[in-house]
Amino acid sequence: xxxxxxxxxxxxxxxxxxxxxxxxxxxxxxxxxxxxxxxxxxxxxxxxxxxxxxxxxxxxxxxxxxxxxxxxxxxxxxxxxxxxxxxxxxxxxxxxxxxxxxxxxxxxxxxxxxxxxxxxxxxxxxxxxxxxxxxxxxxxxxxxxxxxxxxxxxxxxxxxxxxxxxxxxxxxxxxxxxxxxxxxxxxxxxxxxxxxxxxxxxxxxxxxxxxxxxxxxxxxxxxxxxxxxxxxxxxxxxxxxxxxxxxxxxxxxxxxxxxxxxxxxxxxxxxxxxxxxxxxxxxxxxxxxxxxxxxxxxxxxxxxxxxxxxxxxx
Amino acid sequence: xxxxxxxxxxxxxxxxxxxxxxxxxxxxxxxxxxxxxxxxxxxxxxxxxxxxxxxxxxxxxxxxxxxxxxxxxxxxxxxxxxxxxxxxxxxxxxxxxxxxxxxxxxxxxxxxxxxxxxxxxxxxxxxxxxxxxxxxxxxxxxxxxxxxxxxxxxxxxxxxxxxxxxxxxxxxxxxxxxxxxxxxxxxxxxxxxxxxxxxxxxxxxxxxxxxxxxxxxxxxxxxxxxxxxxxxxxxxxxxxxxxxxxxxxxxxxxxxxxxxxxxxxxxxxxxxxxxxxxx
Numbered sequence: 016x017x018x019x020x021x022x023x024x025x026x027x028x029x030x031x032x033x034x035x036x037x038x039x040x041x042x043x044x045x046x047x048x049x050x051x052x053x054x055x056x057x058x059x060x061x062x063x064x065x066x067x068x069x070x071x072x073x074x075x076x077x078x079x080x081x082x083x084x085x086x087x088x089x090x091x092x093x094x095x096x097x098x099x100x101x102x103x104x105x106x107x108x109x110x111x112x113x114x115x116x117x118x119x120x121x122x123x124x125x126x127x128x129x130x131x132x133x134x135x136x137x138x139x140x141x142x143x144x145x146x147x148x149x150x151x152x153x154x155x156x157x158x159x160x161x162x163x164x165x166x167x168x169x170x171x172x173x174x175x176x177x178x179x180x181x182x183x184x185x186x187x188x189x190x191x192x193x194x195x196x197x198x199x200x201x202x203x204x205x206x207x208x209x210x211x212x213x214x215x216x217x218x219x220x221x222x223x224x225x226x227x228x229x230x231x232x233x234x235x236x237x238x239x240x241x242x243x244x245x246x247x248x249x250x251x252x253x254x255x256x257x258x259x260x261x262x263x264x265x266x267x268x269x270x271x272x273x274x275x276x277x278x279x280x281x282x283x284x285x286x287x288x289x290x291x292x293x294x295x296x297x298x299x300x301x302x303x304x305x306x307x308x309x310x311x312x313x314x315x316x317x318x319x320x321x322x323x324x325x326x327x328x329x
Numbered sequence: 330x331x332x333x334x335x336x337x338x339x340x341x342x343x344x345x346x347x348x349x350x351x352x353x354x355x356x357x358x359x360x361x362x363x364x365x366x367x368x369x370x371x372x373x374x375x376x377x378x379x380x381x382x383x384x385x386x387x388x389x390x391x392x393x394x395x396x397x398x399x400x401x402x403x404x405x406x407x408x409x410x411x412x413x414x415x416x417x418x419x420x421x422x423x424x425x426x427x428x429x430x431x432x433x434x435x436x437x438x439x440x441x442x443x444x445x446x447x448x449x450x451x452x453x454x455x456x457x458x459x460x461x462x463x464x465x466x467x468x469x470x471x472x473x474x475x476x477x478x479x480x481x482x483x484x485x486x487x488x489x490x491x492x493x494x495x496x497x498x499x500x501x502x503x504x505x506x507x508x509x510x511x512x513x514x515x516x517x518x519x520x521x522x523x524x525x526x527x528x529x530x531x532x533x534x535x536x537x538x539x540x541x542x543x544x545x546x547x548x549x550x551x552x553x554x555x556x557x558x559x560x561x562x563x564x565x566x567x568x569x570x571x572x573x574x575x576x577x578x579x580x581x582x583x584x585x586x587x588x589x590x591x592x593x594x595x596x597x598x599x600x601x602x603x604x605x606x607x608x
Contacts, residue, residue, distance in 0.1 A: 114499070
């Protein structure tokens with residue numbers, strides 16, 4: 016199967032400090048990949064670097080191939096034409112990701128106007144179709160509403176509609192449901208999943224919610240300290256994790272078949288170090304029970320299909 | 330379907346005052362009690378109501394009410410033109426500075442620092458010395474003096490807007506810089522620009538009055554509230570009301586624009602519209 020997106024040696028640095036270090040992965044066309052890891056592991060920065068939208072002061076190097084083109088080497092004008100058309104992104108915070116002084120109808124119409132050059136009226140008609148596709152009730156009247164008049168779930172649906180407007184090849188969804196409550200989460204994930212299927216779009220789902228990944232994704236990438244520490248088919252990674260960090264993450268999920276007071280919630284000992292405070296070599300070694308002097312050297316990501324970067328895999 | 334908040338009393342008061350000035354200015358185009366330029370020495374210093382002079386007459390026997398009505402025209406003209414100059418130059422400059430950052434921002438902001446170093450009145454005096462003193466010179470000078478105010482305001486508010494998630498989101502679907510400026514940055518800074526416009530309008534009216542008072546604004550015979558105030562000064566002991574009328578007009582107009590600015594800010598902010606639909 017061909018790859019829709021290939022990332023090679025992506026490094027993001029801020030003032031000499033590398034916060035994403037040599038990340039490489041590929042997204043199979045039409046596949047759904049989950050990128051998991053704790054806060055501060057570099058998930059969002061990886062996504063923003065792929066989009067070419069890092070904030071001022073952050074620099075990225077490496078290679079991001081979308082089809083034939085290396086996004087890192089494209090001039091901004093070409094990137095603008097790509098974004099939203101072939102490569103789209105959904106953000107974590109639907110509350111702030113919509114322009115507060117612009118009507119919903121104008122906002123869903125924007126991608127059509129930017130990329131397809133449609134007139135306001137045509138773009139609005141397409142926008143209405145989109146809102147109906149993302150199952151916004153009473154879509155016609157919502158066209159004239161402002162973002163604050165919509166609930167969080169509705170807003171995230173609008174964001175998804177905007178992202179999917181031009182049927183992108185690759186969709187990066189950065190914790191699309193984290194800010195929503197649980198019942199709405201399920202609906203939004205359902206919607207995302209359906210649209211991705213319908214459009215035959217390649218999905219990179221960034222989250223720290225393991226059950227969501229195991230439900231939705233066929234491949235998993237586990238990030239820690241700015242590096243990918245484990246990668247493989249979702250079933251294998253969750254069923255038989257190789258990296259002690261992945262193992263720890265899975266352990267933290269309380270089992271449903273156990274009476275709650277029977278044991279304490281498991282946690283990975285220690286806390287995620289701040290940026291720049293990760294130990295040299297394996298970034299997890301100061302929290303890892305299996306670490307020894309060999310871990311001073313960074314282990315390579317090895318394995319066939321199911322890969323892990325660990326000298327002492329589980 | 331959306332329910333708007335009840336209109337604030339501030340807005341109503343501002344709108345009434347400004348509306349009154351506009352109405353008087355328009356009315357003066359069609360009708361004034363007497364020709365404001367008509368000098369009639371025997372009718373000097375008449376009190377209000379005497380001989381059909383509703384607000385009395387000035388030192389040359391001109392009808393005070395007619396002068397005030399015609400003066401409103403001049404006042405509004407000065408306000409509108411200066412604010413238009415200031416917005417036309419200042420808003421794009423500030424917007425681009427916030428959008429492009431780097432050298433563009435540096436250049437714009439240093440240029441506005443230089444302009445800000447000149448007080449509006451000093452700039453107007455300079456213009457009057459270099460060009461011919463008059464309404465056009467005064468309006469140009471006051472307008473240019475306001476450009477950095479708008480540029481800085483829009484840059485400041487614009488920088489905040491550029492940090493917002495919705496701008497990053499807009500970039501993810503491929504908005505270029507000019508699209509961002511037009512669709513996202515400017516609409517989001519519009520409320521502050523509107524409020525600032527009303528304040529600038531008020532200051533412009535005051536500045537023009539001050540220039541006319543100094544004899545560098547509107548030249549006679551065009552009636553101007555500032556010049557009326559200045560001319561009445563010599564006769565303050567004799568006819569104090571001649572200073573009161575134009576002073577009152579200036580004060581109420583300035584107050585009206587200030588109130589209007591505040592009221593509009595509340596009204597135009599769609600975030601204050603009541604929610605509809607389930608939360």
